[in-house]
Amino acid sequence: MQKDAIYAEPLAQVQDFCFDATVAEVFPDMIQRSVPGYQTIVQTIGKLTARYQQPNSNYYDLGCSLGAASLAMRRQLVDEQSKIIAVDNSPAMVERCKMHLQAFRSAVPLDVRLADIREVSIENAAVVVSNFTLQFLPKQDRDALVSKIYRGLKPGGIFILSEKIVVDEPHTHELLIDLHHDFKRANGYSELEISQKRTALENVMRPDTIVEHRQRFADAGFELSTLWFQCFNFCSMVAIKQPEPVHAAI
Numbered sequence: 541m542q543k544d545a546i547y548a549e550p551l552a553q554v555q556d557f558c559f560d561a562t563v564a565e566v567f568p569d570m571i572q573r574s575v576p577g578y579q580t581i582v583q584t585i586g587k588l589t590a591r592y593q594q595p596n597s598n599y600y601d602l603g604c605s606l607g608a609a610s611l612a613m614r615r616q617l618v619d620e621q622s623k624i625i626a627v628d629n630s631p632a633m634v635e636r637c638k639m640h641l642q643a644f645r646s647a648v649p650l651d652v653r654l655a656d657i658r659e660v661s662i663e664n665a666a667v668v669v670s671n672f673t674l675q676f677l678p679k680q681d682r683d684a685l686v687s688k689i690y691r692g693l694k695p696g697g698i699f700i701l702s703e704k705i706v707v708d709e710p711h712t713h714e715l716l717i718d719l720h721h722d723f724k725r726a727n728g729y730s731e732l733e734i735s736q737k738r739t740a741l742e743n744v745m746r747p748d749t750i751v752e753h754r755q756r757f758a759d760a761g762f763e764l765s766t767l768w769f770q771c772f773n774f775c776s777m778v779a780i781k782q783p784e785p786v787h788a789a790i
């Protein structure tokens with residue numbers, strides 16, 4: 541695994557973060573050392589997929605990067621009539637994702653698409669995953685995406701949303717940020733790397749609060765939602781589209 545040293549040297553001007561070839565090259569190392577619980581979240585995406593799978597269905601991985609969530613889903617699926625659709629708008633990520641996934645054989649088809657998640661149609665879905673992607677969309681585009689996901693899910697289908705979050709109250713907000721920075725230090729990032737990365741992400745990633753996420757789920761129509769994971773200012777939630785009621789035969 542190639543080590544992430546993108547912000548190791550002082551930069552005259554820190555540019556906005558983007559998912560180019562340099563980032564794609566070191567991505568597995570970067571995400572594991574930066575996102576607390578990443579491994580647990582990816583494994584649980586597999587577990588939730590196993591539990592909520594339905595025959596003849598689509599499984600979406602929105603902002604797939606190198607396809608970790610797609611792979612976690614595919615390991616659990618046996619239905620050859622089902623399909624995984626992995627979407628990312630970074631050509632460098634999509635190119636590497638395709639190469640990476642070729643190494644794993646499976647009877648379940650997997651379609652990796654270079655596209656904006658705001659443009660893809662979502663239909664006949666049992667599971668939709670956005671693993672740390674919604675936070676990169678402009679805030680005004682988030683409601684429409686979550687509504688589209690709700691409409692594209694089958695009854696009984698789920699939306700798994702993992703995000704970096706903010707807290708409304710300043711003291712606890714700073715506390716979570718400090719704990720996250722301690723986590724990065726413990727994983728070998730220097731003060732310089734932490735502060736330059738923070739600057740690079742400032743204009744690009746705009747996290748919401750958990751309350752905003754849950755309100756957005758409800759507004760989109762999701763009958764149920766819960767936070768199932770939180771470590772510092774990182775979390776994962778699941779929103780469930782209610783199954784259709786079973787009508788007893790008279």
Ligand code: GEK
Pocket residue numbers: 559571602603604605606607608609627628629630633655656657658670671672673676677
């Ligand atoms: C994982 N899910 O390893 N359309 C499509 N892709 C987008 C868009 C968009 N509008 N905006 C951002 N992306 C992965 C990790 S990384 C999270 C996801 C992170 C893509 C972007 O190109 C990148 O690959 C991904 O979303 C976010 O489980 O790096 O913090």
